[in-house]
Amino acid sequence: MASSEADSRLSQVVAPALEKIVKNASWRKHSKLAHECKSVLERLTSPQKQQQQSSSAADADPEASIPGPLHDGGTIEYSLAESESILSPLINACGTGFLKIADPAIDCVQKLIAHGYLRGEADPTGATEGKLLARLIESVCKCYDIGDDAIELSVLKALLSAVTSISLRIHGDCLLQIVRTCYDIYLGSKNVVNQTTAKASLIQMLVIVFRRMEADSSTVPIQPIVVAELMEPVERSDADGSMTMFVQGFITKIMQDFDGVLNAGATSKIALGGHDGAFETTTVETTNPTDLLDSTDKDMLDAKYWEISMYKTALEGRKGELADGEVERDDDLEVQIGNKLRRDAFLVFRALCKLSMKTPPKEASADPQLMRGKIVALELLKILLENAGAVFRTSDRFLGAIKQYLCLSLLKNSASSLMIVFQLSCSIFVSLVSRFRAGLKAEIGVFFPMIVLRVLENVAQPNFQQKMIVLRFIEKLCVDSQILVDIFINYDCDVNSSNIFERMVNGLLKTAQGVPPGTATSLMSPQEVTLKLEAMKCLVAVLKSMGDWVNKQLRIPDPSSARKFDVVENSPEIGSLSMVCGNGDEPAEGSDSQSEASTETSDVSSIEQRRAYKLELQEGISLFNRKPKKGIEFLINANKVGDSPEEIAVFLKNASGLNKTLIGDYLGEREDLPLKVMHAYVNSFEFQGMEFDEAIRAFLQGFRLPGEAQKIDRIMEKFAERYCKCNPKVFISADTAYVLAYSVILLNTDAHNHMVKNKMSADDFIRNNRGIDDGKDLPEEYLRSLYARISTNEIKMKEDNFDAHQRHTNSNRILGLDNILNIVVRKRGEDRRMETSDDLIRHMQEQFKEKARKSESVYYAATDVVILRFMVEVCWAPMLAAFSVPLDQSDDEVVIGLCLEGFRCAIHVTAVMSMKTHRDAFVTSLAKFTSLHSPADIKQKNVDAIKVLVAIADEDGNYLQEAWEHILTCVSRFEHLHLLGEGAPPDATFFAFSQNESEKVKPPKSNILPVLKKKGPGRMQYAAAAVLRGSYDSAGIGGNVSGGVTSEQMNSLVSNLNMLEQVGSSEMSRIYARSQKLNSEAIIDFVKALCKVSMEELRSASDPRVFSLTKIVEIAHYNMNRIRLVWSSIWHVLSDFFVTIGCSENLSISIFAMDSLRQLSMKFLEREELANYNFQNEFMKPFVIVMRKSSAVEIRELIIRCVSQMVLSRVNNVKSGWKSMFMVLKICHFLWFQLFSQPLLMMTTKILFFWLLR
Template sequence: MSSTTTTTPGSKHEQRPAAVPLVSSLHQRTAPGRNSFAATDVIAAHRIKSELTWYQLVHAEIIAVTSAMRKNARWSGMNVNGLNMGGLGMSMGLRKGHGGNSELHSRNQENPLMGGFASLREYLNTVQEVEDLDALLLLNPFLEVIRSGNTTGPIAGTALGSIEKFLHYGIVGLRNPSIAFAMNALSSAATHCKFEASDAASDELVLLRMLQVLEMALTSESGQVLSDEAVCEMMETGLSMCCQMRLSEMLRRSAEHVMINMVIAIFERLKTLEDEWVYIDSPTCRSENIDAASKDINKGAPHMSTPRQSSSPTLSTEQQPSSTTVNKESIDVENDLAEGNTDTTEGAASKQKEEHEDEEEKENNEIIEPAPLRPYGLPAIRELLRVLISLLNPHEHKHTDSMRLMALSILNVAFEVGGKSISRFEILRNLVADDFCKYLFQLAKTESTQLLSLTLRVIYTVMDTMRPYLKLQQELFLFFLIERLSPASGVGSRAMVIDMDDEGNISLVHSSGKDGNDVKTSTGHVDVRSGSPNIYGKSNKNQSIDRNTSPEVRELLLECLLQCSRIPTFMVDLWYNYDCDLSCGDLFEEAIQFLSKNSFPDPNGYPAFDSHFLCLDTLLMFIDQMVERTNTDINTGSIPKSFIDPEELMTRKARKRLILKGASLFNESPKKGIQFLLENGIVVPDEDGDVNVSLARFLGTTQQLNKKSLGEYLGRPENLSLLQVFMRQFEFSGKRMDESLRIVLETFRLPGESQQIMRVADTFAEVFFETNPVEIANSEAAQVLAYSIILLNTDQHNPQVRKRMTLDDYMRNLRGVNGGNDFSKDYLRAIYETIRHDEIVMPEEHEGRLGFNYAWKQLLHRADSCGSFVVCDTTAYDKDLFRLAWKPALAAIAYAFDTAQDDSTLQKAISGFHQCAMLSAHFQLHDVFDAIVINLASMTGLIEKTNSRNSVPDPIVDVAGQKYVVSDLAIRFGRNYKGQLAAVVAFAVVTRHGNSMRKGWKKILEIIRNLFVNSLLPGSMLQVEDFLSGTTSIPLKPKTPAPAKQQNRRDGSLLSTLSSYLLSPYANDEGYRADPSEEEVESTMCAVDCVTACKLEELFGDMSSLDNDTLVSLMTAMQDVGYNTEEVESPEGSTPYNPVTVLFLEFIVSIAIRNGDRIQLLWPYAVDYIFSVLKHADKQSVLVVERTVVALLRLCISFSAKDEMQDSILQCLKVLRDFPPAVTQAVGEQMMAGIYSLSNANSENLNKSEFVETILEIKQKVASAM
């Protein structure tokens, strides 16, 4: 049992100059990686969280601890008042004697714990204010009780509770003298806590109290003064308790909770740290100075042991070193929680004795010449991060999944709190970019849903907070998600892409049919990814990945992808940083295609689960983010200088497609590939017509080339000059030959033939010797050495070689070949040892763990030159993104709408249609808007040409005083709930964004045509102007006229006849179908209500706002839908009345008249429609011809005052003049009424002789015909 030094005033502690208020130490210059505290910020008013005085509180805690001690037989009945007798006499000059004081001295030596509290009471009487209370003197008696080992669990627990109360109530604070030493002593005592064991439950309560004290010490205000060593000890203790399976789950969970709270406080500190070595203002590549910085930080840095799981089923106990019995057991937190403790009792005792002596020596040194304590900073944080990361190593079998889960939970909190701050420090950033990401990605392969869920959460947190520094790591992870979630074949496979034709029909086609994205199974296969490693460890030539993931795992992976997509700029960041980077894969396009294809189930693949809805949600989120950026007008009209111009990006993208195509062709046939590259300007001859320089650059920088094919091509004798140029691309200066050869062999795989290998080795040696290496005499020696290195690599790492070459063997083989002399032994030894420990891994040669580790090193190497990840908070690239994504997005939305079983999914799809239409209109992508409208129109069920029954009229019902026609189309449409929704959405987007529509007008007009012929159009759209009867409606069917009388009528024989045509939509009232059922009537009313909701009147309400191109497209579509020339030109007699022709005739004329300022643009389309009808007037229905004549004359009247229209009007009048007599007779009354209105028009142009003559001729013909 170790003795305790008392702390009475006047003792040696008073001589210790270190017991100085923190204020003085705060003004000292802090070391790099440390906090810079401002005294004015830290030293606030000392306030106590209690209404009792501090004096009362401290005495109460002393009584509590001493009372607990007296319950033990060792301290029962002990009076502490005389334990310190003798000190007063010595202070007065008396000599210390023996005699009667020997017994008292013995008691003092045996009971230092009680004496400590007595001394504390005496000291308290000398203190007036709490700010003057020496924190170390206050805490020391309580700390001695904690680490004594002679106390019981309840005593230790009471002392721990007292310390926690001092911290919590603010009795111990930053204003107290010796606060830094006191807090570090507290940390040391708590982490070395020892007490006599009792039952497990009671002991664990003490350990729990100890954890709470550690948490309070670190997270309180006073925790700022803890040293790096103290923090590491505290965290090591907490981690060890988390990992000890012999402890109860309650205690382990409590320890984990404490660790999380402590980690929050530690990583919050990063936000205020400034470091002169590694503080980074902006993302940069890894600096060469990081090694020096690491050495500076490692010098004297604390070290944490990695905790291991204990297999002991009971609470561990050990003998006290000074005990002579074997019955007494005590709990030693430090040793019980230490990993791998296999020392014997004697060894442990010896070790503890040495440690105790070292501690005493250190304490004495501190008393004599104290070193200032520095607040913890970067060294402790880095050590903590290192240990937590090491627990994730999936290949360390001593680490269980429960330990990994604990480490993941703590790390997730650390990055949630300080992820962005971690990225400021390169020494921390490199830990994350290398081992941390590597272990996380390997853990992501697990099938354990609990471990996978937490792993994915940590990955997302890290990627979100440190994206600028993890460009290639994020690419690797996202490609891993896509590969694991994509079936090997079928609809959802990566080989299939979404396509859509002009009619809106969606289909899946093989990607080999798309430019630049060949995905073939031959040697010409080109992966759109970069050369990043495959998490599965498979080589490119054999990517047999098991994708049979469970629905739970699949949903977790998709949730992670959805979580990433919640970052507002996620998709545009992928496009900018990967798709437009020649060295990276097309991650944006891959992601969009994947999400679209997996939004609907593959009949031969995965069944429909929630995962398909997650894919849809992710796509819709991407669309919504673009709409949000459009609405907020980020950087509208200008591109920030920090971003690349969109046109330049598209140029890069186009070049990338050519490179991928060229690489694919090269892998199949180098000759074809090079020819393609030359034709497309990827490989360019120099001034002398030599292509080797450009070709060598392409071969050395294109990751997608097949390394085996490249090696065979370079090894051919006819390509020797190319091989030489290829070798000269590398920088060999200052490197050993094995280091240089390793760099070269990372770019291609050595060919199999020995002659080719020799040719490659010799060429490399010649180029290497050009750098004038000191250790090599001539080029011949360089060639021999190069070939020997290749052989040595095979000898040391080929599993078929049983007897490995030794260093002496290697040196012996090279004896006398260096210009007649031997190579330097140190030079050969360095080569040999490097090759023996680190194989030169040929590309695509290894799989599994070795292959992954090699590829991971390559990824880190590429990360140095790939540039940082750029966050694109701009709308500059949204148009290009939407142009690429609209087909797969629209396909997914349309499928979701078509298969939806609930209103929520329907609402998502409808919102998707609206937003896609809004974006296409905003970006003026007319083909996209047309596709959206065509797709919606096809889902209404109203496009197919359908006529109401000719033989038997549809029944008419009276509902609430209104008459409605119950047609087959009305019934079918009324039953089609999704069709009605599609119709409402279609007309809504057309009404709002109709200016962006071109080809889509035809589908909209077809819907209007079918609604019209089935009496579903609003009555206001059927109103037309008439010269005789004013305003009337277009009839669907003419009434059969009464037999005409033989004699001519004086009052115009056709007037009464034609007026009967303009009555109700039907000819007569008899001969209807059977009465409709209630269900049919209800369906018809649903159809009527839907048409009302479509607000068709607004569609043609204001055509003046439409662009010229839109109006032309609309007029052209009306011509196509309204009048069928083929039917009229058929030799089968006359054509029956077609009300559709009249309807669109009125639409055309109305649009032309309303847009009088653009009549010269619209006149040809209107007149062309009219002339097409009048061309066959003798075969047309009388009503059609009459309405056409009225329309023509209305046009002439409307624009008679325009000088530029006089020739066109005159041409129209001549057409009327040249009518056959029969036609003139049939439409004579309307023609005469129109000519009369034209003559009365206030236009001087009509007084010209040519106009007057033509009008007179028309009147004469009409008169003679009547």
């Protein structure tokens, strides 16, 4: 029973609404409703009287005491009878269709829900309580038909409250009815604010349904969405944001009314990743009548309809393709499996898939409202998939729903010419690849070529908007570094799958290079430029993704994160995507780079074997497609195909990529092996119980009949024999089947070839086949039936590639036998409308079946970095071409920036993977683009290349190995030009061999900067040498100068030297200072490269330079504190270098080298050497060797002086070094007649004296 206090609380909600209803009710039309309202008002305002009536009613009828759905929000409940008496007036008021009566009733229902006064499950097929609540919800939904703006908002408010409520449970039919009503308001409302509110309410409902399903709880906290992220282009005309603020307030107010649902004060948003600009619905659409939707069908959202007929609809167009005996499942039983929360999510997802598949009847007129319905369904699916939780991603049931319903939706929408539909289809596919790829291996293998590669590989005649969408699709994929590696392993390394990654990279390269010259194109010049730029961004994003992945696997920090290149504008916030579990048992939370238990980690040896097997198989297939006999021979020798005719026949029947025409030619050969293969091929078919035309269809699916009559004769003769053997009672002899087969093929061509004007009639067909059955006629009914089936259903060859525009047939050729018998190869000019969407769907479904049959079910998750080597092998050449050509030919800042970033990423990947050839190819190309070897030609892009080269040295120094030589050569050349610009005297002033005046280049009379006119021998000669230098591979910086230098060349050099100041020599110097941060292996590579560069500098007789030699001393000093094992390896390189330079013919250079060695030795002797170590001796050996090999007295004297100085200043630290010192003295003794002098004798005496006193 209800208490007085409860009535007081309830009456505050119900009474005002009933009073308004009574006030606005017509005394004629609504007299009964007014009477009901007054009765309830009287009972609510007179609680004592109501209590007496309730007591007497309970005594008279025990069922009156059954608790009802209405309560006071506390412990007191109303009986079922009382609840019905109070709610009935509200239900009837909503059903009147009058605005002033329905509005207070809807408002009252919303308040009852929001205050928690209604509880229980609304179920139209359940108990009385559930039916009452279902009637209440249904009455509110029907109020939408009134068509008033205010009513629409009230209905939306009440329905969103109902779905949000935790006391009133909405499931099944009621939930779908609510979704349908919001959907209809979005489509039917004329008020933009109401449309936006309806869409936002729909999204909020979906968030609630799927969040509860993931948590398996109705009380999980739900937070309001952010409406600003959902705005349509039309809605964005709301410049002041008032509409957005209104809708946001509408949603937030309803959500915050449910304290039990929301966290206290929580206002954060649901992550709706994907509203990022890359795929947002901003494309200007051009209306195409053939792609508009049919009329709205409210029954599409009826739960009963779904549970009975959805499966049949999903299999539309496949009636004749199901295996014999396969019985359609009762989908109603499937829906009952699982709890109600999962069932709700399943039903809603399936309903949205169906709505997104709606297509107009043929010859239907355009209806923009219906198109909006299709679009919003796709948008809702996109949001669901982008925010899918672990249950949705891993449950077998939901993965099955995606395969059965969503894939069919993609099939129908991905071929649409409406850009907004294609855009949303791509966005949905992005989510499938990003988050569901482990469970959809076969499906992605089919959809990726159909949606992405089909558009990407069309360079000359693409749809500009479609291609832009696809390019941004690829950019978005690259954000998650795991995706591309997984794609490569699971498709490019799968024998039965297309090389998706390789084709994608090659397609991007072709797009980046633009339309080939002389090729007709539908693109305008600005469009082509935009596509080339976007393709370049994608190539950079691919390399960046590969680099990020290898960094994660090897735990390499990203040094460029602070200055990350913005490759993908408005990059989507994918966050930490989850790898999908194939079996659905474990949730796949966490990083996207981690896969769960159901996926198998990639075994490198296995992947390498599979990749090698596929490459060799593809080589054999490629050879077969040129020369079939040699191809078969190659495959047999490579153990890819057995040598028996049966095994070869199986290969020809099942292998992908074989040219169908050449298969027919091979099968028609008269040689022994091809003939046996043809017999085995035909014998592999089972025609038992098949109609004759069905047998021909099955037989001719795998190859095209050859053009030579004798080959056709052999094949069809064997076919007739096989058919009669499988069906011995159909024809008297095989001759009948043989003749009829020819007749059927001719009929097929006659009926379906547009070039044949006078079509064969049924009577003509019967007449042509008289007396073929051993002199008798075949039954007329049989021939007419055969004629009808062939005329209506063309015999088609099964194509590997369904793209009609890729088939090239010369329509001007005279119809020969090969053209008559070419089954279904469409002519290029044929009306493409003949390729209906049903044909496409049927073909793709066959692809799904074939992929499921052939492909491995195991999904491999990439974990070993060695796999990246195979990816680099595939993509490095296209990448190098894509970046080198624009960098050489273009001066556009954006293009140059992308190319340089591409080089930077490519060098990082190849260097980390120790791929020497590929790394050096990129480094050498980038070094050439610095143009430091030809400074007169330097432009701003060359300066930018220098900056990138310096950054690479800083970031990837540990992995550059031999490539350091190219970088240090550029640093040396830069320093040379820098000194030249400052007017400093060149090293050759002090170190060059003397030259005759006639050999020097006379400075031209030109108006150049005074900095190059300063006094000093040879200044203009070296400037001229810098101007004339033009080969990157030329040794050093200087060189012999031949020919004069014009004033224009010199002025250009001066200008470019000023441009080089953007880099600054300090940045170059830091490369050497940072050498102490290189790891143990890298520092040795660095020292070796520096020594090679220094040797090149010193080799020039006319322009020797000691820049790198001085840097050797510096880096030796910087790295002297490394562990002795590493320092020993470094000194082994330096020791050989100093010996070589110390014995140089250029005395000045040798002296400089020995003095540099002295400085190092003095520094090294500061370190104390432990007993029994021999490193000092090793360090001093270059002095001994040079002392022995050099013929210059000056060098020998210098060595004696150096040794003397070391003894005098470091005698207490010298230990094992005494060995080398005495070796020097010993050599000096043998050469005494050359070195005899009083100073040297005194130094020798001092050395001996200090040794005796040590």
